[in-house]
Amino acid sequence: MIRALARRAAASVIVLIGVATLTFIVAFVVPSDPARAVAGPKADAATVAQIRHELGLDRSLPIQYLSYLGRLARGDLGRSYITREPVVRAIAQRLPATAALAVTSIALAALLGAIAGVGIAALNDQRADTVLLLLSIFGLSLPIFWIGILLLQVFAYRWRLLPLGGYGLANAILPVTALTVHLGSSYARLAHSSLRQVMEQDYVRTAFAKGLPAWRVYSIHAARNGMLPLLTLIGIDFAGLMGGVVLTETVFNWPGLGRLAVDAVFNQDIPLLMGTVLFAAILVVASNACVDVLYALADPRIRQE
């Protein structure tokens, strides 16, 4: 078990170095000069050269790469080219907004999705199954930014019920709704199909045959075994969302990590871009590792392996 954990950790570190390298490559394949973006449209060549030098962009790529890795190892993500703010602080400031959005939407989507999926599966009615599937497929086919604009148009602009984007409690309702529609569709489908599979297993049939009340069968057997895939998916989604809900944050002007990253791309703010991407990747890697460990703990067969 411990050896397996150590192997897992080593693999995670390798992946993280890979991520750091890939980010560096993407950032520096940029065919243009970030110093120009920093200096703005009017600065003369001398000013741009000076800024380039101060940012260390005139050093050779291998040297920049090594110093970049060295700083990473110390947990230093550098400072934004544009605002000169430490990247770590910029991320920390945006994190709560993204976290609030991600946690609320996932919790809601999981709750609603599980209820819908389990409920419909328990009905054991083929027509209901088909309707659920169609709805979930439809929900997954909606581009999230399109739902976002429609929601804004109707609820915020036409009917003036909710704020037009921005940060706050009431402002969160529309983005959470958009995300919940999206996530809930896939959770409902997954909950439904894994429950159907579990219900066809012999031990569940036996439990029914023994005359156990339906709710006990569902809560004891089906829920425990059927919800594992759902938990996995939620774990993956959570990490993904924490890395920035790019489109939703853009549509609703939610001050989270996704918008920070997009702005960094457009401003060629390389330290900020690398920082946000790395942060997101670390979350994904960590959450994958956690899911693996949880699986191992939950499933005795894996534990013994």
Next chain:
Amino acid sequence: MNDVGNPFLKTGLILVLLLAAIAILAPWIAPYDAVAPVADSFGEPWPPSAQYLCGTDELGRDVLSRLIFGTQISLLVAVVATILTLVIGVGVGAVAGYLGGRVDTALMRATDVVLAFPGLLLAIALAAVLRPGLTSMFTVIALVSWTGVARSVRSEILSLRERDYVLASRALGATDWRVVSRHLIPNTMPTILTLAALSTCATLLLDAGLSFLGLGVPVPTPSWGRMLSDSQSYYRVAPWLMIFPGLAIVTAVLSFNLLGYGLLRLSEQKQRR
């Protein structure tokens, strides 16, 4: 439920064929040019009318014609990017699954690296770096989406590798290439087809998302995502500019989703039998 009666597959197939027909016949069925101005509506788009069924945009262009030509572009991006995705994904997955050992570990680590990136963010960063254009769109989408395919194909191949007929043909001295191309890949075909349909959906949405952020196929080429993004600020005064392209995207994604789900069901039913 029998195969022929699989309603998802049937509906999906019909819709996809319909879209393909629109794309191919675009020059004949579009009422106007998609790029040149046809109405005097600069700065103030015209609402749908008998003459312009879906209205005109702020540059005097006919929205319906742009939607129809947009089908070409959006499907082209989706299909080519999906094929690229499959080529990379199936290639990596098959090699990793079949050879196993160090190669497998190395390839799967590489997959993990790409998988660890937030997909859209990586796509945005890449799209911002590359020269805007169709080729860049294909490349960006394929580069961020092959990982899922690679993983599924690998696990499929891992399980097929130990089947009797594979072991038998290897015992008979078949080359690795022959085993992979004649036995393993054909047997993963149902999975690959399903993945293809589902990854087309993902591609359509990714393309739309990138275009929405202004990074898609450059103007004035009509792609649905682009049209949506261009109409962002017009959505209050000219909602037809955003509703129609949005519906087009939803329809296309829905079609491929239905097709993909239908295929999935089909292969499940076959396995059960």
Next chain:
Amino acid sequence: MNGERLFIGLLLVLSMGCHGPTAQGSDDRRFLRVASREDVPSLDPARGYDTVSWQFEDMLFSTLVDYDYDSKLVRELALSWTASPDGLTYTFQLRPDVHFSNGRLMTAADVRYAIERVLTPASKSPGAEFYRGIEGAESCATGPCRVDGIEVVADDQVRFHLRDSDPLFLHKLAMPFAAPVPREVVEQWGEDFGRHPVGTGPFQLQDWRAGQRLVVVRNPLFYDKTRPHIAGVVQSVGVNRDLEWMRYDIGELDLSAIPPPEYPLVVRQPRYQPLLRQVTTMRTQYLGLNCNRPPFDDVRIRRALNLAIDKDKLLRLVNRRGVAARGILPPTMPGYNANLPGYEYSPTKAREMLRETGWHQTEAIELWLRNDETTVRLAQALQQDLAAIGFVVQLKPVAWGPFLDAVKSNDLVPMFLLGWEADFPDPSNFLDVLFHSRFIGTNNNTNYRSAEVDEWLDRAARMTDANERLELLGRVEERIIADAPWVPLYHPVDVEIISTRVHDFRLHPLRPARFDELSLSDTGS
């Protein structure tokens, strides 16, 4: 575990509620409420070089001289100034009663320190070039920065010694780069001074939540006790143009731009009429033609393109918020020539002229532009017009940084869509920096080169008689129009709308709008 997650979620949501922009307190009504898409890039006057930064730097800092609404220089921190007849020495008498918002008295040494700081390479200031003409400025590039050309005569008197006479020098001192900053605070915060700015302006920073909002409040130590008339300004960040307008419309903002789609509807509504404020900016939008690259090395083709563009159509795309450009200089600029003939729109003549050159298009020519909504829209209109005369153009929208980089490289970009905004109300700020051959590689992006124009511009730079100088510069403009390295498109008119409770608000042609002179009434939305 699920319970725990829910709990964390609840905590986050609750904490958000407390920090939300609604928790303003009872003073809410005395604050001006504005919004912007981007966060303020910097509040460090040495660094910011964009409209949003300058808007807020103007509130927090003051400069020796400033502009009135006709873009004439007026005194601000300086009570008076004198220039020597040879134009090499400027002496300023400073107000004796100016305090930084941290309570310390501002002296001439702070003026000197601020400019030395801008000149120091480590501060990466985009404004360094403006002060390199001061004697001793070159010392900053190599060693410790000691600009002997800035002489601290007394605590309230400072004198500048220039290497060459510079008709723009006073204007350069009106830029926020030259605003006095307190050395001890700068050194305390280092790179973070922009987050903890201390200046001599009418406001001081109270709260800045990155990506959310920025609050400035009245500076009680400001030297002019009659200003500002409001308690402060709350800027919501991350509000794009659409949201800004919608929030204005439901009474959440006091000031907003109007998105192009809404504009025609807005101007037709009588209730909005008295709330509109507008100003013609000192900007020119133009299509740049790279004179080094075929086919634009042929002046006839450049002229043909000038005839092909329907500027009226462009103006319709921006809802007529602009003045069609016949020449280079904007109408609010001294030396503007209202009688310049320019080029009339005539696609037939353009087509004919193109045919006469015998040039044959073999492939589409790339038109580079910045990837933002309005620019992309304008570029498509240009593309349509050029297609109509048989000139095929391919659009290349790229991000701002790469765009600038490409445009400034000699050979990459055949044609580009760009605007220029004056830093100084002086025609040389267009004609010199954009067309003199020594600015090739910097701001002369069309690689336009004319020995005669160069010579005239050099002569104008040494002239002391303002009228003669303007006349010569007028000749320069006519000559450039004839040589047609640009297709001048239009001069944007900025339009903002205010809420009914805002009074005495004006837009400035050269600088971002200022908030220290307006007042808020208790009534109105």
